Amino acid sequence: MANNNYYDPSDLRKFGKITEWSEELGTKFFDYYGKVFEEGALTAREKALIALAVAHTEQCPYCIDAYTKDTLQRGVTKEQMMEAIHVGAAIKSGATLVHGTMMMNKVNKLEM
Amino acid sequence: MTKVKTQSLHKREDELANANRQLEILSNGIFQSGELPTFAKKIKETNQFPLRPKKLEILQINVGYMCNQVCEHCHVDAGPDRKEIMTVETMKQCLDVIKNTGAHTLDLTGGAPEMNPNFRWFVEEASKAGIKDFIVRSNLTIIRANKKYYDLPDFFKKHNVHVVSSMPHWTRGKTDKQRGEGVFDQSIKALQELNARGYGMPNSELKLDLVYNPNGAYLPGDQAAMEKDFKKALKEDFDIQFHNLFAITNLPIARFLDYLIASENYEDYMYQLVEAYNPSAVANVMCTNTISISWDGWLYDCDFNQMLGLKVASKVQHIKDYNEAILNDRNILISQHCYGCTAGAGSSCQGTVAE
Numbered sequence: 001m002a003n004n005n006y007y008d009p010s011d012l013r014k015f016g017k018i019t020e021w022s023e024e025l026g027t028k029f030f031d032y033y034g035k036v037f038e039e040g041a042l043t044a045r046e047k048a049l050i051a052l053a054v055a056h057t058e059q060c061p062y063c064i065d066a067y068t069k070d071t072l073q074r075g076v077t078k079e080q081m082m083e084a085i086h087v088g089a090a091i092k093s094g095a096t097l098v099h100g101t102m103m104m105n106k107v108n109k110l111e112m
Numbered sequence: 113m114t115k116v117k118t119q120s121l122h123k124r125e126d127e128l129a130n131a132n133r134q135l136e137i138l139s140n141g142i143f144q145s146g147e148l149p150t151f152a153k154k155i156k157e158t159n160q161f162p163l164r165p166k167k168l169e170i171l172q173i174n175v176g177y178m179c180n181q182v183c184e185h186c187h188v189d190a191g192p193d194r195k196e197i198m199t200v201e202t203m204k205q206c207l208d209v210i211k212n213t214g215a216h217t218l219d220l221t222g223g224a225p226e227m228n229p230n231f232r233w234f235v236e237e238a239s240k241a242g243i244k245d246f247i248v249r250s251n252l253t254i255i256r257a258n259k260k261y262y263d264l265p266d267f268f269k270k271h272n273v274h275v276v277s278s279m280p281h282w283t284r285g286k287t288d289k290q291r292g293e294g295v296f297d298q299s300i301k302a303l304q305e306l307n308a309r310g311y312g313m314p315n316s317e318l319k320l321d322l323v324y325n326p327n328g329a330y331l332p333g334d335q336a337a338m339e340k341d342f343k344k345a346l347k348e349d350f351d352i353q354f355h356n357l358f359a360i361t362n363l364p365i366a367r368f369l370d371y372l373i374a375s376e377n378y379e380d381y382m383y384q385l386v387e388a389y390n391p392s393a394v395a396n397v398m399c400t401n402t403i404s405i406s407w408d409g410w411l412y413d414c415d416f417n418q419m420l421g422l423k424v425a426s427k428v429q430h431i432k433d434y435n436e437a438i439l440n441d442r443n444i445l446i447s448q449h450c451y452g453c454t455a456g457a458g459s460s461c462q463g464t465v466a467e
């Protein structure tokens with residue numbers, strides 16, 4: 001163990017190495033991953049923007065690093081990037097708040 | 113983010129104005145320690161070392177480093193303060209070569225080539241040689257910079273010049289950040305004028321291509337996808353049309369190297385380049401079919417090597433002794449900046465190179 005941090009930017013470069021300790025599963029994962037991001041019914045750029053939003057809701061520093069660069073490469077503007085993140089944030093907060101109905105149901109049931 | 117500079121590295125007497133210092137940086141650090149493989153080592157893996165020229169197709173002549181802009185990423189370190197300008201005498205030597213060359217493309221670059229006081233005379237004379245494709249790399253804003261340049265679109269048309277111009281993005285913000293305040297609006301106006309002369313229109317013989325390079329420490333996206341985006345946006349927003357978009361990777365030399373180091377992106381950028389290394393792009397890198405001639409007549413493998421002061425490794429090193437057969441029998445000089453030509457689909461002055 002060379003570093004004293006849980007997250008180190010240079011670890012992102014080592015991502016491919018996960019295959020070394022489980023070749024079959026690692027290879028399957030990367031094949032799947034690569035396929036997912038190919039141009040399909042969605043363009044590669046649309047997929048990159050979705051990935052950027054999800055990277056933020058997952059709060060994964062590696063993914064944020066990677067997909068910020070990836071969207072820049074695809075010519076996405078910072079306004080578009082920020083809007084994508086807001087979509088993620090809106091769903092996150094909406095998902096929190098919509099559970100309020102559970103709380104309300106429970107209160108209504110418990111209270112006389 | 114770095115502050116926009118208004119002077120060349122040369123004018124500022126920055127240590128990076130020194131080509132040897134740049135070559136040192138490119139050979140030291142992560143490449144010296146073996147953390148990343150040198151370009152030579154990398155191309156040895158596929159038996160492509162030493163890099164050798166194929167048939168000569170392009171003569172690229174740099175008529176001077178003076179430019180009306182001071183773009184942050186400029187590999188020439190060009191600007192209004194650069195005084196290196198090709199003389200008529202050297203131009204005459206170039207014309208002798210142009211008349212006898214086997215190359216099918218003549219490519220004039222700079223700086224802003226139009227700022228050379230003998231630019232027009234040179235274009236007129238050179239166009240008489242009947243070269244198939246005659247390119248002028250125009251930064252667009254020069255056409256709008258001063259009254260004396262307003263007629264350039266007509267001049268280009270008269271000599272059937274193929275115009276290749278830089279446009280880093282289809283939005284004002286990104287363009288001005290890389291190339292300077294107001295560059296976007298002036299470029300749009302220049303493109304509209306070129307369109308009005310027939311340049312870039314569908315099926316028009318008057319070729320207008322755009323060059324895109326990223327404005328930051330990242331690689332260009334897929335050329336075809338970028339072209340689609342540029343075409344759509346420029347047509348919808350400004351009714352502008354053009355033929356092809358070339359996506360070019362920024363090479364880590366001169367002002368772009370300065371930017372990478374100052375913004376602490378250098379190592380990460382070199383990692384990106386090495387990780388994106390594509391062995392199949394090596395066979396078609398620009399130096400394999402191009403000779404680059406500097407304002408003072410020296411010969412180089414490419415415009416990048418010119419800026420790094422790496423003259424061709426040949427008995428013939430100057431335009432006055434030009435001999436295509438001897439020149440073609442040489443090894444190309446390489447360093448780690450060459451990774452910029454082999455990243456992803458590859459990159460040259462004509463864009464993507466891998467099939």
Ligand code: SF4
Pocket residue numbers: 179180181182183185186187188189190191222223224251
């Ligand atoms: S990139 Fe082109 S337009 Fe910009 S300063 Fe350099 S030569 Fe001039």
Ligand code: SF4
Pocket residue numbers: 397398399400413414415416417444445446447449450451453
């Ligand atoms: S930088 Fe020049 S010498 Fe190096 S690969 Fe590119 S074109 Fe060839």
